[in-house]
Amino acid sequence: MASRRRVRPVLKWIAGVVSGFVILSMLLVVLFRWADPPGSAVMAQHWVTAHFEGAKAPYVYHEWVDWDLIPAEVALAVLASEDQRFPTHRGFDLVELRKAVETFKGGGRLRGASTISQQTAKNLFLWSGRDFLRKGLEVWFTFLIETFWSKQRILEVYLNIAQFGPETYGVGAASWRYFSRPVAAVKGDDAALLAAVLPNPNIYRLDEPSPKVQRRAARIAKQMHQLGGTRYLKRLSGTKN
Template sequence: MAARKRRSRKLLLRRIGLGLAGLLALSVVLVLILRWVDPPASAFMMQRWISAHFEPGDPPYIFHEWVDWAVIPGPVKLAVIAAEDQRFPGHGGFDTIEIERAWQRFRAGERLRGASTISQQTAKNLFLWSGRDPIRKGLEVWFTLLIETLWPKERILEVYLNIAQLSPNTFGVGAASWRYFDRPVMALGASDAALIAAVLPNPNIYRLETPSATVKRRAGWIRRQMAQLGGVSYLDKL
């Protein structure tokens, strides 16, 4: 009886191991495909689309329009880097400097703040769900490593710019440019780009349709950071 139980346990562990290996292999294949194939939606978009069906209001529930890398103006790309992740060209997915600073501030008594990079946010928004549970964080690390390994920096930023949430129902700079600036993304200037980047920390509170004083101040700070980074020539580092 004991020997049978041991064999059953080994068989179960083997099946679990094979299942996990299969899932890991599938995730690698999926990320590799998405290096060239534009994702039609993200996990966050799907979550929002489902939840919107249980809220008052009429369709469309999601505004999204994919725009290719070549169409997105340099100031839009630079503004997001300046606002969210200024070491994006050089890190491998995780900004150890910001992580250390966040930890030091936490030890000094401040609230623990995230230090997510553009790569981490892309992985989370594209593949995962919102929340801070350990499983999701572990998967975020895995998918971040995958996209940093299998995608060039330009592709990571292109996907992020197309799936980032910019209002409760708006995802990506393509849809945001039409909804809030009434023109295609290729016609956006540096001031528009800074406003878009300014709402990224919390698009449910910071709004593009009625920019608050806080959003305008943040947009001004982003413009200054764009200049300090050297302008759009900074994108040559990608």
Template sequence: MNSQRPANTFRNAPQQPRPKAAHSSMQRLQKTGRWQRARRFIRERPMLERIYWFCVKAFLWLFFGSIGYVIVLKYVPVWVTPLVVSRWMDTFGTDESSHVYKKWRSYDEISKEAALAVVASEDQAFPTHWGFDFDEIQDAIKENQHRKRPRGASTISQQVAKNVFLWSGRSYIRKGLEVYFTALIELIWGKKRILEVYLNVAETGPMTFGVEAASQRYYGHSAASLTRNEAARMAAVLPNPRLFSIKNPSNYIQRRTRQIARQMRYLGGQKYIRNL
């Protein structure tokens, strides 16, 4: 009886050579050829070449200039924003006062009740997200399919990026720049500086910007001594400070003030923002 195992003809069969990746190589050659033809096309037209290099240099200047500007504003108070200029220009030819109420205060000179109030009302995930609250964005997209007035999902970081660096309006270009500057300030400034700038540049009333100016104008004292209820009422008007009033709150603002004060307690008080 033959105890030898039959030979494995499949294993011992000669290996077929693998086909070369000719297709991918051809694609790379085609792309390289197109790029070389485009460069030759530009070089043969001096005016087009000058426009091309102008655009490249302008992009590099704007890119590195924006990074440098963000670094400077990490340490320097933000005295003027596009929103302040826009509101000031809106007063031309009207009966409104053109005086701008705005006073910069450092984060340590502002009551932490004010900081907690804006976080509780505007962006409760602020201490943990990286500039964008994707859960809130998804919820807003679903809700806006059935709402007449779209609900926003901007974080405090996004609002700071928009107010400090960009113009008002809705466009894909502005939204793309908002994403860019939001990522920059999250990376360079950090949470504490972002919140400090927000508390100083947010519109809090007609021609009024920042919690210090609003506190002195409507409460008669510094933002350092804001109470929880005062801070909550100030945060309650932030969605539309030109329509809602801190000094003469409507029933809606009073109800929203109580809701924000409850959220401040549920978050655990000032310790919620202690380690920004």
């Protein structure tokens, strides 16, 4: 009986912490359905690390750009590169997950199969890394944004917080830093080039695109055409055409 009395407060405390986290996370996701986030958890992590390592300011380049000012070609290029099933899945691409598992079982490298929804959840609310706690929280936040946000909103936030170069987050900052113009003026080949660096923007560079990056951009441009061009974005129930 005494042991039960000691355990009961602990269980009550754990239940309170879990309940508080669930409520707070839901409130944050609902808030960002309408309010534009000023940054992301990954940006904050980068800022703190750069600050304490003595790097030169600015530690982060970032500029929010509303959906209506992002060219359709840029949005389409990112979908073609990162997540072509984005309009139809519910946050998790089971087809790509199955392929990744089969490749690993066949002796290949275990590759990532994260969707744009998962990457948005991770970048906005969590931290970089591959630990199980972060992956579990990523599943939870992915479920929340897929529940409370539209597909258009998820893609809008992703385009504004994804890393496109060292210290550079979002298509707005990337366009100014590497193309010397606002993202609204980015078209065609440059849109594909932006998307081409997303797998590893610290290695794949926009300022000095390697032959590999240029080949990736060419493949992305081809896939944009195969998807039907910018008409594909109508599947998001958005405004681009």
